[in-house]
Amino acid sequence: MQLQMLLLFFFLTSPTLFTTAAQSKPQDLLRSSCVHARYARLCVRTLSHYPGPANTPLDLARAALRVSLAHTRRTSKFLHALSKGGAAAMSKRQRSALHDCTEQISDSVEQLRRSLDELQHLRSETFRWQMSNAQTWVSAALTDGDTCLDGFSGNARPDVKRRVTxxxxxxxxxLYMINRLGQSRTRKSMPMHRPRPRPRSGLTISKN
Structure with a gap:
């Protein structure tokens, strides 16, 4: 009887057990969310190391966008540097493809930034419209990457191809996480935010 009481006391007071249980819930959500992603292992690996919260589908969608934005910004900087200092040995056609690719990936940075901003300010009354904006911009960023590599006609430098891929x-x-968020959340469950003035310039998606 005394042994049972000691074991129960240890279980209730052990911080390690409670910490493990608390940590398992975000990990379970992450793995169940990533399992059907096109690049499931990459999804788990990149988001497992993300320092921010991962307690809800909205957290994961924001984290996935931040990861994508960070990778795209690094690639954009690389392409800009290559255009200035490493394009001399390329053919005229390859230099033109690199120039176009640099602009396209730069556009992707802006599209992903807009998408993240939209997810940062979701409102229940405009939820579907905002989700449509985010999905459209991330899809456009994906198209930019495909167009970038197509411009090289299969002859992109290995380092360019690796980074863009x-x-x-x-x-x-x-995009998968955003689509999943749209399916898992309802307008009534979304947090309320004060309306923000919409920018007049740039890409704007109709509410219709």
Missing amino acids: DVAKVTSNA
Whole structure:
């Protein structure tokens, strides 16, 4: 009897057990969310190391977008540097493809930034419209990556192809998380935010 009481006391007071239980819930959500992503292993790996919260589908969608945005920004900087200092040995056609690719990936950065901003300010009354915006912009970012590589006609430098392909994979996972969020959340469950003035310039998706 005394042994049972000691074991019960240990179970109730052990911080390790409670910490493990608390940590398992976000991990369970992450794995169940990533399991059907196109790049499931990459999804788990990149989001497991993300320092922010991962307690809800909205958390995961935001985290996936931040990962995609970070990878795309790094690739954009790489392409800009390559255009200035590493394009001399390329053919005229390859330099033109690199120039176009640099602009396209730069556009992807802006599209992903807009998508993340939309998810940061979701409102119940405009939820479906905002989700449509985010999905459209992330899809456009994916298209930019495909167009970038197509411009090289199969002759892209290995480092360019590797980086742009990496961006496409994490962006595909981000789009999957956004689509999953749209399916799992209802307007009534969304947090309320004060309306923000909408920018007059740039890409705007109709409510219709």
